[in-house]
Amino acid sequence: MISPLLVSFWLFGSLFGDSDCRIDEDQGIRTMHRIGEQWPLRTVEDPVSDYVQRIGMRLARVVDPAMRQPWNFYVLRNAEPSALAVGGGHFVISDGLIAFLRNESELAAVLAHEIAHQDLGHFCRGLSSAVERIDRGTVVQHYDLDVEMEADRAALRLLSAAGFASGAMASALRCLQQSPSISEPQLQSRILALEVHVETLSEGGDSSSVSFREARRRVEEDLGNSVHRDCR
Numbered sequence: 603m604i605s606p607l608l609v610s611f612w613l614f615g616s617l618f619g620d621s622d623c624r625i626d627e628d629q630g631i632r633t634m635h636r637i638g639e640q641w642p643l644r645t646v647e648d649p650v651s652d653y654v655q656r657i658g659m660r661l662a663r664v665v666d667p668a669m670r671q672p673w674n675f676y677v678l679r680n681a682e683p684s685a686l687a688v689g690g691g692h693f694v695i696s697d698g699l700i701a702f703l704r705n706e707s708e709l710a711a712v713l714a715h716e717i718a719h720q721d722l723g724h725f726c727r728g729l730s731s732a733v734e735r736i737d738r739g740t741v742v743q744h745y746d747l748d749v750e751m752e753a754d755r756a757a758l759r760l761l762s763a764a765g766f767a768s769g770a771m772a773s774a775l776r777c778l779q780q781s782p783s784i785s786e787p788q789l790q791s792r793i794l795a796l797e798v799h800v801e802t803l804s805e806g807g808d809s810s811s812v813s814f815r816e817a818r819r820r821v822e823e824d825l826g827n828s829v830h831r832d833c834r
Contacts (some may be wrong), residue, residue: 604817608734612743614684622691627689628658629689629690630688630689630690630691630692631690631692633688633689633690633692634674634676634688634692634694637676637678637688637694641678641679641680642678642679642680643676643677643678643679643694644676644677644678644679644697648677649815649816649817649820650677650820650821651675651676651677651698653813653814653816653817654675654676654677654695654700654709654713654817655674655675655758656813657675657706657709657710657713658673658675658693659673659675659711659715660710660764660765661710661713661714661717661760661764662691662717662765663760664760664763664764665717665721665760670688670692672690672691673691673693673751674691674692674693675693675694675695675698675713676692676693676694676695677694677695677697677700678694678695678697679696679697679824680696680697680698681696681697681698681701681828681829682696682698682824683696683698683699683702683778683781684696684699685699685700685712685715686716687716687717687719687720689720691720693713693716693717695712695713695716697821697824697825698825698829699712700775700817700818700821701818701821701822701829702777702778702781702833703774703777703818703827704773704777704833705770705811705814706766706811706813707761707767707770708770708773708774708777709759709814710764710770711757711761711766711771711773711774712768712774714756714757714760714761714764714766714771715753715754715771715773717757717760718752718753718754718756718757718760719749719753719779721756722752722753722756724749724752724753747788747791747792750792751791751795752790754771754792754795754796755795755796755799757771758771758796758799771796772793772797775789775793775796776793777833779793780833781833813819
C-alpha cells in the first residue's frame, strides 16, 4: 500500500512503493480520488483537459500500442508548476506548468517523463540510499537523481518516436531553472546529461501549435495575476 505522504505535487514527481509492489488501475483510481478531494481538477470535458489528454495519448500509444490499459491525463487547477505520475495510467499536470511552458513539445516532454516513470517500473522500486527526502508541509517527495535521469533518457526516445522535438526535454528543464518556485535538486546535472544524449536523437516535430497556444491562453486567463511567466 502506498502512503498518502508519498504523493508529491512537485515537478516531475512520482510515487514509489516497496520493491515487490504492483500499482494497478484500481489503486491509481483511488489515488486520483484522494487527489480530487484535496485539490480542484479540470473536468474531462474542459478544453484544456481534452488537449492534454490528446497529447498524452499520442505518447502513450508508443509505449502501449495495443492500449492494454486506460491512460488518463488530468489537469490540476493550481498556479504552481507541477506534474505527477500516480500509477495505473493516471497522470496529473498543473495549470501553472501549462502556463509556464513555451510550446507543445515542452508539454509533451513533461508528460513523456511521467509516462517513463511508469513504463520503467519506478513505482515498484525500493528507495535507495541515494534518495533525498524533501518535506513540503504534510507532503513529502523522495528524489533520486539516477531515477530521474533514467526517466529523462526514456522520455527522449518516447518524444522522438511520437514525432516531438526530443530537445524539448532539456529546454523545458532549462526554462524551469528560471522559476523561483522550482527547487528540484540537481536540475543542472539532468540538463547536462540530456545534452549528451540528444545529439543522437531526432529533432523532428512541430515545436508549437495553435492548440497549445489556445490551451495556455485559457489557463492564463483563469490564473490571472498568479501565473508564472519566467520563460517568456
